[in-house]
Amino acid sequence: MEIRPILSALLRNKTGPILVAMQVALSLAILANALYIVNERRAVIARPSGLADEHSTFYVRARNLDTDGHEQRRATFKHEADLLRAVPGVASVAQVSQMPLSQSGWNTSITVDQRQERPSTSASMYLSADSIVHTFGLRLVEGRDFLPAERVELDRKDQAEPPPQIILTRALAEKLWPGVSAIGKSVYFGKQEVARAPQVIGVVEHLQTQSAQIDETGEFSIVMPLQQYGDSSTMFAVRTEPGQRDRVMKEAESVLRKSSATPMILEMRTVDQDRKDRYRGDVALQWMLVTVSLLMLLITCCGIVGMASLWVTQRRKQIGVRRALGARKIDILRYFIVENVMITSGGVFGGVALGLALNQLLVSKLEMARLPAGYLAGGALLFWLIGVIAAYGPAWKAASISPATATRSV
Amino acid sequence: MFGYYFTLGLRSLRRNRALTALMVLTLAVGVAASISTLTILHAMSGDPIPEKSRRLLVPHLDNGQVDGWAPGEKPDDVQMTYQDAVNLLKSGQGERRTVLFGTEMPLEPPRKDMPAFSSAGMAPTRDFFAMFNVRFLHGQPWTEADDARGADVVVLGRAMAEKLFGDANPVGRQIRLMNVPFTVAGVVDYWNPRPRYYKLIGGDTFGGADDFYIPFASAIRHEAGINGGMNCTTKREPGFAGLLASECTWLQFWFETRSSADRADLQSWLDRYAGEQRKLGRLKRNVPTHLYDVMEWMEELKIVGNDNKLSVWLAFGFLALCLVNTIGLLLAKFSVRASEIGVRRALGASRREIFSQFLIETGVIGLAGGLLGLALSFGALALIGMQSTEVAAMARMDWEMLGMTFVLSVAAALLAGLLPTWRACQVTPAIQLKSQ
Numbered sequence: 125m126e127i128r129p130i131l132s133a134l135l136r137n138k139t140g141p142i143l144v145a146m147q148v149a150l151s152l153a154i155l156a157n158a159l160y161i162v163n164e165r166r167a168v169i170a171r172p173s174g175l176a177d178e179h180s181t182f183y184v185r186a187r188n189l190d191t192d193g194h195e196q197r198r199a200t201f202k203h204e205a206d207l208l209r210a211v212p213g214v215a216s217v218a219q220v221s222q223m224p225l226s227q228s229g230w231n232t233s234i235t236v237d238q239r240q241e242r243p244s245t246s247a248s249m250y251l252s253a254d255s256i257v258h259t260f261g262l263r264l265v266e267g268r269d270f271l272p273a274e275r276v277e278l279d280r281k282d283q284a285e286p287p288p289q290i291i292l293t294r295a296l297a298e299k300l301w302p303g304v305s306a307i308g309k310s311v312y313f314g315k316q317e318v319a320r321a322p323q324v325i326g327v328v329e330h331l332q333t334q335s336a337q338i339d340e341t342g343e344f345s346i347v348m349p350l351q352q353y354g355d356s357s358t359m360f361a362v363r364t365e366p367g368q369r370d371r372v373m374k375e376a377e378s379v380l381r382k383s384s385a386t387p388m389i390l391e392m393r394t395v396d397q398d399r400k401d402r403y404r405g406d407v408a409l410q411w412m413l414v415t416v417s418l419l420m421l422l423i424t425c426c427g428i429v430g431m432a433s434l435w436v437t438q439r440r441k442q443i444g445v446r447r448a449l450g451a452r453k454i455d456i457l458r459y460f461i462v463e464n465v466m467i468t469s470g471g472v473f474g475g476v477a478l479g480l481a482l483n484q485l486l487v488s489k490l491e492m493a494r495l496p497a498g499y500l501a502g503g504a505l506l507f508w509l510i511g512v513i514a515a516y517g518p519a520w521k522a523a524s525i526s527p528a529t530a531t532r533s534v
Numbered sequence: 535m536f537g538y539y540f541t542l543g544l545r546s547l548r549r550n551r552a553l554t555a556l557m558v559l560t561l562a563v564g565v566a567a568s569i570s571t572l573t574i575l576h577a578m579s580g581d582p583i584p585e586k587s588r589r590l591l592v593p594h595l596d597n598g599q600v601d602g603w604a605p606g607e608k609p610d611d612v613q614m615t616y617q618d619a620v621n622l623l624k625s626g627q628g629e630r631r632t633v634l635f636g637t638e639m640p641l642e643p644p645r646k647d648m649p650a651f652s653s654a655g656m657a658p659t660r661d662f663f664a665m666f667n668v669r670f671l672h673g674q675p676w677t678e679a680d681d682a683r684g685a686d687v688v689v690l691g692r693a694m695a696e697k698l699f700g701d702a703n704p705v706g707r708q709i710r711l712m713n714v715p716f717t718v719a720g721v722v723d724y725w726n727p728r729p730r731y732y733k734l735i736g737g738d739t740f741g742g743a744d745d746f747y748i749p750f751a752s753a754i755r756h757e758a759g760i761n762g763g764m765n766c767t768t769k770r771e772p773g774f775a776g777l778l779a780s781e782c783t784w785l786q787f788w789f790e791t792r793s794s795a796d797r798a799d800l801q802s803w804l805d806r807y808a809g810e811q812r813k814l815g816r817l818k819r820n821v822p823t824h825l826y827d828v829m830e831w832m833e834e835l836k837i838v839g840n841d842n843k844l845s846v847w848l849a850f851g852f853l854a855l856c857l858v859n860t861i862g863l864l865l866a867k868f869s870v871r872a873s874e875i876g877v878r879r880a881l882g883a884s885r886r887e888i889f890s891q892f893l894i895e896t897g898v899i900g901l902a903g904g905l906l907g908l909a910l911s912f913g914a915l916a917l918i919g920m921q922s923t924e925v926a927a928m929a930r931m932d933w934e935m936l937g938m939t940f941v942l943s944v945a946a947a948l949l950a951g952l953l954p955t956w957r958a959c960q961v962t963p964a965i966q967l968k969s970q
Contacts, residue, residue, distance in 0.1 A: 140865065143862040150851065150854060153851075157848075158848060189640050189650055189713060240602075242602035243602065280772065280773070282772060284772065356640075387640075387650040388650075391652060405839070408918065409841050409845065412571075412918075413848065416849065416852050423560055423859050424859075427858075427862055430553075434865075486847075
C-alpha cells in the first residue's frame with residue numbers, strides 16, 4: 125500500500141489538508157448534535173396526549189353575560205351541555221376544567237403520606253362531573269371510571285373538599301408507588317387536614333397535562349369527579365364522529381347562541397390548534413437545525429472538492445511524470461482517493477472529539493441530553509462516504525491527465 | 535493607497551469568478567445564519583426601557599411554607615400576595631409604585647351591531663402609565679381619587695379604541711365591562727413592548743398589546759377574572775375575599791426610584807417591612823428580601839429560552855465552518871497570483887504593502903458577502919416570522935443589527951484572509967521572476 129509516500133507528501137504541505145480536516149471536524153460535531161436534537165424533539169412531539177381522537181376533539185368556552193345566581197347558572201350550563209349532545213355527529217360531551225396541551229390550567233402538589241415533609245410531586249388537575257374518560261377516550265389500564273353517584277357538583281362559594289375517589293395516569297401511579305398497583309391507595313393534596321383521603325379507583329394509560337412538559341411530569345395528571353359551579357363561564361370538551369368536527373363546531377356555535385336570551389361569548393378551539401401552538405417552537409428549531417445541517421454538508425462538500433481540485437492542478441506535472449514512469453490511471457485515482465480518505469479520517473477523529481465536547485457544553489449550559497454514540501458513529505460513516513464521493517471527481521480529472529501534455533514543459 | 539487597493543480588490547472580484555462567487559456565497563450564508571438568530575436573541579434580551587431600567591424595581595418577599603423547605607432553595611413563586619401589595623402601595627416608598635395583574639373579562643361595545651367579546655387587559659394603579667413611559671393619544675390616566683375609591687374608569691389601548699369607536703375621541707364615552715358601565719378616561723397610543731417586561735409571569739411574554747387598563751381597586755371590587763399565574767401553598771377560604779386574605783401569590787409589584795442610588799434605601803426599607811411581617815407570624819422562611827431591576831428580572835425569569843441560545847451557538851458554529859472554508863478558497867485564489875506578487879516585490883513593494891493590498895482585497899470580499907448576507911438575513915427572518923405574529927415581532931432587524939451584519943461579515947473575511955495574505959507575503963520575487 126502507498127500510504128507512507130502519501131502521508132509524507134501531506135506532511136510537507138500541511139495547510140490545505142488541515143483546513144479540510146477542520147471543516148469535516150466542525151461539520152461532524154455540529155451535525156451529530158443537531159440531528160440528535162431534531163430526533164429528540166420529534167419524539168417529544170410524537171408523545172400521545174391520551175386523547176383517543178385528537179382530530180375530532182374540540183372545546184368551547186361559553187360565557188353568559190347574565191346576572192344569574194349560581195344555581196341558575198348551573199342549570200344553564202347543564203342545558204347547554206344537553207344542546208351540544210343533541211347536535212348530530214357529536215360522540216361525547218363533558219364539562220371540563222382544562223384541556224391537555226392548552227397551556228392553561230391548575231396544578232396541585234401530591235403527597236402519599238401526610239407525615240412526609242416534602243410533597244411527592246406536583247400534578248395537573250382535571251375536574252369534571254361528567255366522564256372525561258369517555259369524552260377524551262382515555263384508556264383505563266386498571267380499575268374503573270367514576271360511577272354516577274360518585275360525581276359531585278359544588279357551589280363555588282363553599283369550601284371544596286377533595287372527592288373520595290380519583291383517577292390518575294400510569295406515569296403518576298408509577299412515580300408515587302413504584303412497582304405496585306395504585307388501586308385503593310390514598311393520596312393527599314398538600315398538608316391540609318381531610319376527613320377522608322381520596323382513593324385511587326382507576327389508572328389511565330396516558331393523559332398529558334395542560335403544559336405537556338418534556339420530562340416525565342408532562343404525564344402527571346389526576347382526574348377528579350368534582351365540578352364547581354357559579355362562575356359565568358364554563359368549558360365543554362366535545363368529541364365528534366371522525367371527520368365531522370368542523371361541521372359540528374359550526375352547528376354547536378349556532379345552537380348555543382340561539383339558546384341564550386342574554387349576549388354570550390363563545391371561544392372555540394380544536395385540540396389540533398393547541399397542539400400546533402404548544403410545539404411551534406420545537407418545530408421551528410427542527411427546521412432551523414435541518415437547514416443549517418444541510419447547508420453545512422453542502423459547504424463541506426464544496427470545500428473538499430475545491431481543495432482536491434486545487435491540488436490536482438498544482439500537481440499536474442508530477443502526475444504527468446508518474447504516468448510517464450508507468451503509473452496507471454487507477455494508481456493516480458487511488459492516490460488521490462486514499463489521500464482524501466486520510467484527510468477525512470483526521471477530520472472525523474477530530475469531529476468525534478469536538479462533537480463530544482460540544483455536547484458536554486450543551487449539557488452543562490443549556491440542559492440538553494447526552495449524545496448517544498450512535499449519532500457520532502453514523503456521522504463519521506457519512507463523512508467518510510462524502511470524502512470519497514467528493515474526491516472522486518477531482519481524482520478522476522487527475523487520472524485523465526495525459527502524460528505527454530503534462531510533462532511537455534518540464 | 536487604500537482607495538487604490540480598494541479598486542484593485544473590486545476588480546479582483548471579477549477574476550476567478552466561480553471561486554469568488556463561492557467565497558462570497560459561503561460568507562453570506564454563514565453571516566445570514568448568525569445574524570438572523572442573533573437578531574431574535576437581541577430582540578428578546580434587549581433592554582426594553584434603557585432610560586430607567588435600573589430605577590424600575592420588582593420587590594420579592596418569600597412567603598413559602600417552612601415545611602419541606604431547605605434553606606437556599608429557590609422560592610415557589612416570585613409574585614406577591616394581595617396583603618403585601620396593599621401595604622407596599624401605602625408605604626409611599628420610591629418615587630412611584632404600582633401593582634398590577636392581568637385580567638380577562640367580557641366587553642360589550644357601545645355599538646349595537648358589534649357582539650360582546652372577551653377582552654384581555656391590565657389592572658394597575660395610576661402610576662403605571664408614568665412608570666413605564668406610556669404615551670397617551672387621547673385623555674389621560676385616571677386620578678389618584680379614582681384609584682382610592684376604585685372608580686369604574688377605563689383607559690383603552692389604541693387598537694381597541696379604534697375597534698370600538700373608530701377614529702373618534704372616545705374620552706367620556708362608556709363601554710360595559712363585566713356587566714358594569716365604565717367611562718373611558720383616555721386612550722394609550724400604540725404601546726406594546728416586547729418582551730412585555732412589566733408582566734412576565736402567566737401571560738404571553740411576546741404577545742400583543744393590552745386591550746384596556748382599569749384601576750386595580752376597581753378590578754378587585756368587581757372581582758375581575760384573573761388572567762395569569764397563581765401560587766397557593768396554604769389552604770384558603772373560598773371566594774374572592776378568601777383569595778385577598780390568603781397567602782396566595784398572584785400580583786406583580788413595581789417600584790420606581792428617583793435615582794439608581796436609592797435602591798439601597800428601598801432595600802433596607804423592604805427588609806424592615808419583612809421583619810415587621812415576621813413579627814406578625816408571616817414570612818416564616820426568614821430569607822433575605824430581593825429587589826430586581828428590569829434586566830435582572832428578565833434574567834431571573836429566563837425570558838431568553840435555551841432553544842434561542844442553542845440556535846445562536848449553532849449558527850456561530852456554522853459561521854466558523856464557513857470561515858475555514860473561505861480560508862481554503864482564499865489560499866487557492868491567492869496562490870495563482872504568486873507571479874504578480876513577485877513582480878510587485880521586484881519593483882520595490884514592501885511585504886507590508888503586499889499585506890495591506892491582499893487584506894483590503896479580502897475586506898472587499900467581506901463587504902460583498904455582507905451585502906448578500908443582509909439580503910439572505912431578511913429572507914431568513916421573513917421565513918422565521920411566518921411561524922406566528924409573536925415571533926414575527928421579534929424577527930425584525932434594527933439599525934444595530936444592520937451594522938452588525940457588515941461588521942461581522944468584514945471581520946470574518948479579514949480573519950479568514952490573514953493566513954492566505956501572510957502566505958502571499960512570503961513569495962520570494964527571485965523564484966517567481968525566474969520562472970516567467
